[in-house]
Amino acid sequence: MAHVEFTSQLHRFVDTPQLDCDAGTLGEALTRAFDCNPRLRGYILDEQGHLRTHVAVFIDGHRARDRQALSDPLTAQSKVYVLQALSGG
Template sequence: MAHLNFTQQLGRFMAVPQVQTDAADLRGALNACFADHPRLRGYVLDEQGHLRENVVIFIDGQRTRERQRLDDALAPHSQVYILQALSGG
């Protein structure tokens, strides 16, 4: 099963889950996660269901480029990292 890892930056707002899923793509994995952790959705996706500008996702070490469909394929043992991009100086 694919494993979703949320970075601890979100920990100041809520408990940060570690989620395992058998979803075939990123959208399915995120939807499964949000079903159990609905507050997390607003930190990751915008009102249209697209990835927020300040969030980046890596699947097996590769940054996702598609921010609307979120249809990147997941392998059975994929490692998915969801991070808030940091800015400032």
């Protein structure tokens, strides 16, 4: 089962589950996390259901490519990390 974790930065604002789930895509894995805590959706996705600008997702050490449809594939051994990207100067 794919493993999904959210960084502690997000946990400061909303409960973030760590979960193992049977999901074939990033979108399916995130949906499982949102099922655990619906408030989390607004921190991760915008109004169109796309990843927010300042959210980065890494799957098996590589940045997720499909920020709109969230169709990046997952395997049963995938490790997914969701974090808020830092910006500023």
